[in-house]
Amino acid sequence: MKLIDIKNLTVRYRTFTALRDFSCEIEEGCTGLLGPNGAGKTTFLKTLLGFVTPTEGGGTVLGLNIATDGRMIRQSIGLMPEQECHIPGLTAVGYVAYAGELAGMPADQAIRRAHEVLEYCGLGEARYRNVETFSTGMKQRTKLAQAMIHGPKLLLLDEPTNGLDPTGREDMLSPIRDISHGKGVNVVVSSHLLPDIERVCDRVVVVMGGQLRTQGSIKDLKHLSGRPYDVDLREPNEQFIANLTQQGATVEALKYTSLRVITNREPSESVKLILETAKNCGARVRGLTPAERSLEAAFMEVINS
């Protein structure tokens, strides 16, 4: 099912066009929103929330029209903003419960639910402390709790691991991963940290210059054309390389004793060719895996293309 379906969306701020003929489809699950600064991610999220009226085009979020159903969309969405956004003078439980009341929850339900989500986000012990006294990681998790208090179907998380140390990142990414896989909550994560996106997301949408650059699963994005394999040898073997080249394969040397082998054969045939050639040449194979590039390499290629 399409969670977000945007068609030919154009958003202008007076003379500046922030999104130009932007179309994308985001499916259920966890999706990463990638793009350099000024790419149009801000405007995209603002448009989804109904803050910005599209100049042209439009779309739907959870089947609701972004141009006319802003309030209903926000009822079904939870936003975790990038900036600190606590309400001065409130404890964590008071703040999260208040967010629930703003979403329409009765006060008694909101306070009960606030305890639950704060516990889920790992703030059980600190929930009676004033949010202003929290560390950065705790503030981030409080923002996550306020976003999910009313049980939204879609969470928009903006730079959720910003400014966090490795432990804090893990504490933040674990619930995001958990909630977006098997809990019925869909998540869109906007982040510049590609390892974080790779850790929690299944798909990505890459935006640049107000236009969609690419979208799809991370697996597809990292996929290399030509069905290459990475072969890790025990020690260098020139004859192995020569024999493979003779049989029509392209061999590219990687780090240390690793090689990238590209054949134009079927996968099973390729594996058979590599292993038989190694056997004939006396090359000892330590590892054989289908080659893929890093998400960073894929992202840079998309951005630079």
Place this chain on the structure above:
Amino acid sequence: MKNSPIADLSYRHYDGPLNGGATRWWSIAKLSIQLAMKKKGFWVWAVLSGYWYYILLAVFWFVESFIPSPVPGKHPLLSAIIWKDQFSNAFNISQLLLFVIALLIGTGTIANDNRANALLVYLSKPCTKLDYIIGKWMGVFIPITIVSLIPTLFFFAYGGLSFQEYGFISDWWLLPKLVLICCLPGALHASLCIGISSLFNQGRIAGAVYSGLFFLPWFFTKAMQVVYVVLSNNDNPKGKASLKFVGNLYYASMDGIQIGVSKAILNTGGSALFPGGGSPRGTQFVPIPPPNGTAITVIFIAICVIFSGIAWLRVRAVEVV
């Protein structure tokens, strides 16, 4: 098993009841009121704001209980009291203290949200800009109105029970009129506070600006009051001719407007705080007549609308990423 939590800490979807959109403003107002009530200063100034009523209560109770009437029948001192003017006087005197309360609870109402980026929390939830503005407005209006109303109603109840034979309730519309004038400070301060507060990122700066806006015309209008009394006690014909103009200038401040509307509602120019009031040098108390009721009401409403409009223009969905 030993390390298992007592409760189920895994994520569960919320499928409980949800209120309609009409109650969102109340959630916002409720929090503003709760935060105001947490401030000790609010309680101190709230109690002090009714001090003139406490003085009146003490004086009237003392007169009634301990000063015997020199003539049989009604007590001449109490007979000379114009009761609605006592409400008018108490209302005038409470203005400065109600302003302090507004300064304390109102000027940071939107500015502090701006500073803490809290608008993102409000506007990313299913509440509209109108809910937010109304909630913030009510969050200032309700406490100030209650603070203004409680001593007024208490004095009304005391007077109604004790001094009915002295014409305390000569006008059966007095109670609705009193309720209406008690709403005036709340409405004006709420509108001014949200308008000014929305222009700044810090409550203190908003408070400083609001103080300036209040006190500069306040000093001017108090000076006009002195000028009015001096001109009234002077036989100069030119001075007499300019009395009306000077009298109108007396209402050209935040508290002056409220006093003007309250006088128009109560239909009184006011009288001395106590009968026979005047200075030892012979200057007699001269009440400033009420302004044109329609004009002052239009000005009052216009100020409320303009400053609420400023808040409406300034509050908007800010940067998300």
